[in-house]
Amino acid sequence: MSDQRESLVHVRGLRKSYGDFEAVRGIDLDVWRGEAFGFLGPNGAGKSSTMRMIGAVSPVSGGTLKILGLDPAADGPAIRARLGVCPQDDTLDTELTVRENLTIYGRYFGLSRAECRERADELLEFVALTEKAKVKVDELSGGMKRRLTIARSLVSKPDLLLLDEPTTGLDPQARHLLWDKLFRLKQAGVTLIITTHYMDEAEQLCDRLVVMDGGLIAAEGSPADLIRDYSTREVTELRFGPDVMLADHDALAGKVEDLAQRIEVLPDRLLLYTDDGEHAVAQVHERGLQPAAVLVRRSTLEDVFLRLTGRTLVD
Numbered sequence: 001m002s003d004q005r006e007s008l009v010h011v012r013g014l015r016k017s018y019g020d021f022e023a024v025r026g027i028d029l030d031v032w033r034g035e036a037f038g039f040l041g042p043n044g045a046g047k048s049s050t051m052r053m054i055g056a057v058s059p060v061s062g063g064t065l066k067i068l069g070l071d072p073a074a075d076g077p078a079i080r081a082r083l084g085v086c087p088q089d090d091t092l093d094t095e096l097t098v099r100e101n102l103t104i105y106g107r108y109f110g111l112s113r114a115e116c117r118e119r120a121d122e123l124l125e126f127v128a129l130t131e132k133a134k135v136k137v138d139e140l141s142g143g144m145k146r147r148l149t150i151a152r153s154l155v156s157k158p159d160l161l162l163l164d165e166p167t168t169g170l171d172p173q174a175r176h177l178l179w180d181k182l183f184r185l186k187q188a189g190v191t192l193i194i195t196t197h198y199m200d201e202a203e204q205l206c207d208r209l210v211v212m213d214g215g216l217i218a219a220e221g222s223p224a225d226l227i228r229d230y231s232t233r234e235v236t237e238l239r240f241g242p243d244v245m246l247a248d249h250d251a252l253a254g255k256v257e258d259l260a261q262r263i264e265v266l267p268d269r270l271l272l273y274t275d276d277g278e279h280a281v282a283q284v285h286e287r288g289l290q291p292a293a294v295l296v297r298r299s300t301l302e303d304v305f306l307r308l309t310g311r312t313l314v315d
């Protein structure tokens, strides 16, 4: 059967070096039209380096990269004209009003003044900033600035939108509002590529993602696939005070390890990976263990990451 999907970003053996240091060490992936694709990984994993190469603003050190079917070494300007980019740091013009930030960008993309005004109004409404149109950017909250940056990246009606850690530094309410906007864009058919070190963000937004660590891809799949392949249905957390854990680390782990398919020992908790959390809890009590708190929860991408790398995502 032939593959009907259109690869907007085609990556094979991609590498990025800074001097002697290799930040991206040979990765393979495809981003298909219409999906929301995520790069999940801790600080320094190589997500931004990969994103900058996909944005055609940082040269490739090795391997193959095609963006919208074009080679960034030869067709950088043509690629950049067709992408929307929302960088990690806000790069808005603080001297200008909210609206002017959009209209100026429209002019840059060759829209007429009337088209710029129309597009700016449409986008301000989409990101819920119509009431702030005449305000200077300096006066906006962090969440509003992020929404304006996203609006700006949409001025040229791109097929592919790159978002580098879109919600880092935002409060929970601002994050949820932004997720809602990104979700609507996805529904409208915009292909999204998102880097994040928040597992909940990856779970909420991404159809498919790669877990990156140390410049390599540790795993790839949908959030549900990754959880199925690399974790159990449930996780039982046994929380202890730090003093107990430090003193009885191995002894505690030894008392419960046969109850689970896998256990993880964290500074304040033991994690028991089993499909039946309630059963594990009953056994723990039967064995006379007295954790300060017990929690049975479903597995998340954080558990996948811990399994793959032995580390938590946000240390």
Ligand SMILES: Nc1ncnc2c1ncn2[C@@H]1O[C@H](COP(=O)(O)OP(=O)(O)OP(=O)(O)O)[C@@H](O)[C@H]1O
Pocket (backbone or CB within 6 Å): 018, 021, 023, 041, 042, 043, 044, 045, 046, 047, 048, 049, 050, 197
């Ligand atoms: N311009 C540069 N020169 C030298 N080293 C760099 C440069 N940019 C990134 N690095 C290094 O490359 C590694 C990967 O960085 P990168 O920013 O791609 O990771 P990341 O996964 O995006 O992390 P973060 O979440 O912190 O942005 C890090 O060790 C970083 O210090």
